[in-house]
Amino acid sequence: MAEDEALIAATALVKQFGDFTAVDGIDVRVRAGEAFGFLGPNGAGKSSTMRMIGCVSRPTGGALRILGLDAAKDGAAIRARLGVCPQQDSLDLELTVLENLTVYARYFNIPRKVARARAMELLDFVQLADRAGDKVEPLSGGMKRRLTIARALVNEPEIVLLDEPTTGLDPQARHLVWERLFRLKQRGVTLVLTTHYMDEAEQLCDRLVVMDAGRIVAEGSPRELIDRHSTREVLEVRFGNDPLDGFADKLDGIGERVEVLPDRILVYTGDGDAAAAQVHGRGLTPSSVLVRRGSLEDVFLQLTGRTLVD
Amino acid sequence: MAHPTALALEFHLVAYKRTWRSSVFSSFALPAMFLVAMGITVGHYIDERSTSIGVPYLDYLGPGLLAATALQVAVGDSTWPVYGGFHWTRVYHVMRASPLTVGDVLRGHLAFVLLRVALSSAGFLVVLLLFGALHSWWALTTPLVAVLVGAACAAPCFAFAARATSDGAFAVLFRVAVVPMTLFAGVFFPVESLPWVARLLAYVSPLWHGVELSRAATLGTATAWGVPAHVAVLAVWCAVGYVLALRSFTRKLGD
Numbered sequence: 185m186a187e188d189e190a191l192i193a194a195t196a197l198v199k200q201f202g203d204f205t206a207v208d209g210i211d212v213r214v215r216a217g218e219a220f221g222f223l224g225p226n227g228a229g230k231s232s233t234m235r236m237i238g239c240v241s242r243p244t245g246g247a248l249r250i251l252g253l254d255a256a257k258d259g260a261a262i263r264a265r266l267g268v269c270p271q272q273d274s275l276d277l278e279l280t281v282l283e284n285l286t287v288y289a290r291y292f293n294i295p296r297k298v299a300r301a302r303a304m305e306l307l308d309f310v311q312l313a314d315r316a317g318d319k320v321e322p323l324s325g326g327m328k329r330r331l332t333i334a335r336a337l338v339n340e341p342e343i344v345l346l347d348e349p350t351t352g353l354d355p356q357a358r359h360l361v362w363e364r365l366f367r368l369k370q371r372g373v374t375l376v377l378t379t380h381y382m383d384e385a386e387q388l389c390d391r392l393v394v395m396d397a398g399r400i401v402a403e404g405s406p407r408e409l410i411d412r413h414s415t416r417e418v419l420e421v422r423f424g425n426d427p428l429d430g431f432a433d434k435l436d437g438i439g440e441r442v443e444v445l446p447d448r449i450l451v452y453t454g455d456g457d458a459a460a461a462q463v464h465g466r467g468l469t470p471s472s473v474l475v476r477r478g479s480l481e482d483v484f485l486q487l488t489g490r491t492l493v494d
Numbered sequence: 495m496a497h498p499t500a501l502a503l504e505f506h507l508v509a510y511k512r513t514w515r516s517s518v519f520s521s522f523a524l525p526a527m528f529l530v531a532m533g534i535t536v537g538h539y540i541d542e543r544s545t546s547i548g549v550p551y552l553d554y555l556g557p558g559l560l561a562a563t564a565l566q567v568a569v570g571d572s573t574w575p576v577y578g579g580f581h582w583t584r585v586y587h588v589m590r591a592s593p594l595t596v597g598d599v600l601r602g603h604l605a606f607v608l609l610r611v612a613l614s615s616a617g618f619l620v621v622l623l624l625f626g627a628l629h630s631w632w633a634l635t636t637p638l639v640a641v642l643v644g645a646a647c648a649a650p651c652f653a654f655a656a657r658a659t660s661d662g663a664f665a666v667l668f669r670v671a672v673v674p675m676t677l678f679a680g681v682f683f684p685v686e687s688l689p690w691v692a693r694l695l696a697y698v699s700p701l702w703h704g705v706e707l708s709r710a711a712t713l714g715t716a717t718a719w720g721v722p723a724h725v726a727v728l729a730v731w732c733a734v735g736y737v738l739a740l741r742s743f744t745r746k747l748g749d
Contacts, residue, residue, distance in 0.1 A: 238591060240587075240590050240591065240747065240748065241748065242748065259595075260593040260594075260595060261593070263591060263592060263593045264592075264593040266591075268591040270587070270588075270591070272584065274583070274584035274585070274587055274588045276509070276583060276585065277583075278509070278512055279508070279509070283508065287504075287505055287508055288588065288592070290501050290504050290505070291501055291502070291505075291589055291592035291593070291594050292592055292593060293496055293498070293501060293593075339592075
């Protein structure tokens with residue numbers, strides 16, 4: 185394997201289910217040690233892509249090489265070197281926290297003694313060491329997700345795949361998961377994750393692709409994408425319960441671009457406060473005004489005309 | 495290096511540590527109760543009127559119940575738990591993310607079911623010994639017969655459970671297949687006393703062939719069609735069931 189070869193290299197990758205094309209010819213390169221994200225709404229093809237990278241779903245077309253091996257032929261050998269944290273929790277609720285890790289380690293033919301030692305270390309890492317002997321059932325959602333992450337690390341994988349790692353968690357639990365994933369990244373583990381949360385993508389990803397309807401619509405670091413497809417600041421104005429249809433004309437000319445959403449209006453501008461002053465200057469009285477920095481949410485809206493979380 | 499199929503089996507053994515007590519009761523004590531109720535009490539009436547069976551009714555019934563128990567355990571263990579592996583615990587999906595192949599996942603679970611069948615039939619054999627129902631050293635082969643019957647029934651059930659869209663299908667399976675087979679495939683009375691259509695169905699069923707083999711082993715008598723013929727029918731059930739199961743598992747776990 186050449187030194188500069190990508191750990192994951194997808195070329196014109198396609199996945200079809202009958203007539204439906206879930207992934208429509210994407211090209212992706214993931215380099216060693218980076219955190220790479222697939223950002224997109226539900227149904228964009230992120231999970232189908234992840235399942236192909238995880239070698240549990242066969243590509244319908246194109247080429248997919250992982251760790252220098254062919255995903256279509258060397259699935260088992262690749263899976264031995266991957267860690268997978270699936271979207272849906274699939275812990276064994278009746279086994280103990282520790283057993284969930286040791287049983288999983290055996291699938292990788294890791295000797296029982298090694299598995300036990302490694303499991304204890306990993307429980308320490310995800311801050312669940314004091315729950316080692318407990319059943320999984322009563323653990324909180326955040327603890328279960330951390331345990332699933334620990335399970336994905338039991339074979340000391342070179343790449344960790346995380347499908348929606350914090351979906352369904354409360355903010356505090358999410359931050360704890362992010363912090364652990366950041367530590368993993370610092371250790372040099374390559375992370376590949378899907379998310380439909382822009383803040384997650386911004387926090388964790390060095391580089392990401394934005395997916396929509398099975399295609400990649402943009403690629404870059406979060407900062408690059410925001411610079412390219414959004415403005416430095418965004419002004420959000422709301423007008424109570426009033427219908428917003430007519431406001432596009434009234435706000436025309438303020439900022440670089442105006443986007444009317446069902447519940448609020450976004451004004452893309454370099455200077456949010458100045459734009460807000462202009463809105464008031466036209467005699468309009470919004471019920472709320474918010475100036476924030478441009479985000480990946482805006483990138484997505486600009487690229488697809490839709491919001492990320494419906 | 496342990497074989498990957500053995501690694502998949504290992505999970506089921508670890509999980510079994512939690513439930514083995516209750517499962518021993520249902521797969522072993524219940525048929526033993528049947529043996530007492532039917533073999534001794536009903537058997538008393540039957541044995542009083544000299545019959546064509548040639549042995550006490552309990553001795554006739556015992557090996558039949560042993561095969562029927564293999565059927566019950568095999569079907570019970572390869573319906574709900576298999577469905578659960580896909581939909582409830584999702585353990586198959588978990589295994590699939592590791593180097594285990596779809597075939598390993600299937601064979602590991604199937605091996606566990608057959609182990610359960612072997613254990614319950616061995617236990618049942620001890621009960622038959624205590625009742626003095628064993629007439630031949632060939633009786634020692636009955637756990638093997640039970641495993642063969644178990645595989646012949648479990649393999650197609652794995653395929654069925656993998657394709658089922660709800661677990662309600664399994665109660666139906668018991669009503670339309672397991673219970674009629676238990677009642678009419680030669681466990682309680684010779685199939686020769688059935689009308690010809692029902693007899694044909696019994697001949698097709700895996701259970702009748704298991705009953706014939708099991709009974710021949712414990713009584714030291716000959717089977718209706720000869721041992722190779724019965725084994726061959728059961729082997730066909732196993733082979734077809736396994737191919738269907740592997741196909742269904744591959745469709746569910748590998749698109």
